[in-house]
Amino acid sequence: MDLPPSLDSVATTLASAPEAAPYVLARPQRRTSPLVFASPHSGRCYPASFIAAARLDPMALRRSEDAFVEELFDAATDFGAPLLAASFPRVFCDVNREPWELDPGMFDGPLPHWVNSSSPRVGAGLGTIARLVANGEPVYRHKLKFAEAEDRIRRFWQPYHAALAALIAETRAEFGYCLLVDCHSMPSYPGQASNTPDFVLGDAHGTACSPRVTRAVEESLGGMGYRVRRNDPYAGGYVTRHYGRPRDAVHALQVEVARPLYMDEARLERLPGMATLRRDLGRMIARVATADWSFLR
Numbered sequence: 001m002d003l004p005p006s007l008d009s010v011a012t013t014l015a016s017a018p019e020a021a022p023y024v025l026a027r028p029q030r031r032t033s034p035l036v037f038a039s040p041h042s043g044r045c046y047p048a049s050f051i052a053a054a055r056l057d058p059m060a061l062r063r064s065e066d067a068f069v070e071e072l073f074d075a076a077t078d079f080g081a082p083l084l085a086a087s088f089p090r091v092f093c094d095v096n097r098e099p100w101e102l103d104p105g106m107f108d109g110p111l112p113h114w115v116n117s118s119s120p121r122v123g124a125g126l127g128t129i130a131r132l133v134a135n136g137e138p139v140y141r142h143k144l145k146f147a148e149a150e151d152r153i154r155r156f157w158q159p160y161h162a163a164l165a166a167l168i169a170e171t172r173a174e175f176g177y178c179l180l181v182d183c184h185s186m187p188s189y190p191g192q193a194s195n196t197p198d199f200v201l202g203d204a205h206g207t208a209c210s211p212r213v214t215r216a217v218e219e220s221l222g223g224m225g226y227r228v229r230r231n232d233p234y235a236g237g238y239v240t241r242h243y244g245r246p247r248d249a250v251h252a253l254q255v256e257v258a259r260p261l262y263m264d265e266a267r268l269e270r271l272p273g274m275a276t277l278r279r280d281l282g283r284m285i286a287r288v289a290t291a292d293w294s295f296l297r
Contacts, residue, residue: 020088022086022159023085023163024084025084025167026074027077028077028079028080030080031082035081035180035288037181039066039069042066042183046088054139056137059268063268067268069183071274072278075281075286086156092152093152096182097127098128098238099157100128103122107144107149109145128149177251177297179252180244180252182240199226199255201217201229202255207244208252209251213251213288213293213296217255226280236253240254257277
């Protein structure tokens with residue numbers, strides 16, 4: 001019978017491949033916090049074969065990155081928590097999607113029947129293998145073979161999620177519960193600067209995370225003068241909804257940071273404000289990492 005490849009049957013490193021390893025894991029010297037931080041979209045290692053197949057120039061491809069987000073949250077290890085960051089870009093393979101959300105129009109032949117080709121993400125051109133970049137431009141010159149998508153999912157998506165699942169299990173075993181903070185950035189929208197928030201916290205409308213966790217992050221950031229909104233327009237993607245299982249003592253909160261706070265979006269360069277934002281995020285991390293969350297067990 002035609003079945004999807006097992007997530008457990010694949011290798012979890014790219015040691016034999018010329019590309020970078022699929023993720024970077026920074027661990028604290030001593031584990032003291034039940035938090036796990038993850039940055040799924042800040043990777044910027046672009047395989048040469050992907051660049052050759054794309055119809056867009058590298059800068060246009062890079063604008064889909066959550067650039068520098070892993071740097072914004074690097075204080076996690078100072079407060080006893082690990083930080084996992086994908087090294088590959090989201091436009092190449094998006095780990096904040098199901099493993100097999102694929103657009104049949106992108107491929108030169110039929111897809112296996114078990115592929116999810118009807119999700120809203122696929123319809124928007126933003127499946128596991130993106131058809132479009134953020135501004136709606138098509139990524140590829142030609143149609144892909146399914147084997148190419150399968151290779152990316154096996155060698156990039158699966159190792160990242162294997163590492164994340166292992167960190168969550170390890171944290172739960174040590175502390176009795178886990179708080180996953182999934183870190184992202186959000187673009188600015190011309191003409192709406194006065195109304196847009198600095199942060200959007202996504203807890204899948206209260207289903208993926210204890211309201212007390214969301215409130216603690218909200219109060220910490222709001223107390224520093226930032227404009228914080230919940231679940232609008234980002235309520236949490238696959239990672240938040242898949243791993244956030246409060247009944248199993250795993251809580252997941254997606255944090256979206258407004259890019260104008262720290263980077264030039266056109267040039268993809270750090271702004272002087274990045275130092276202030278990193279400091280303030282360090283203060284937020286310290287508050288959450290040192291709070292008593294034992295009631296979540």
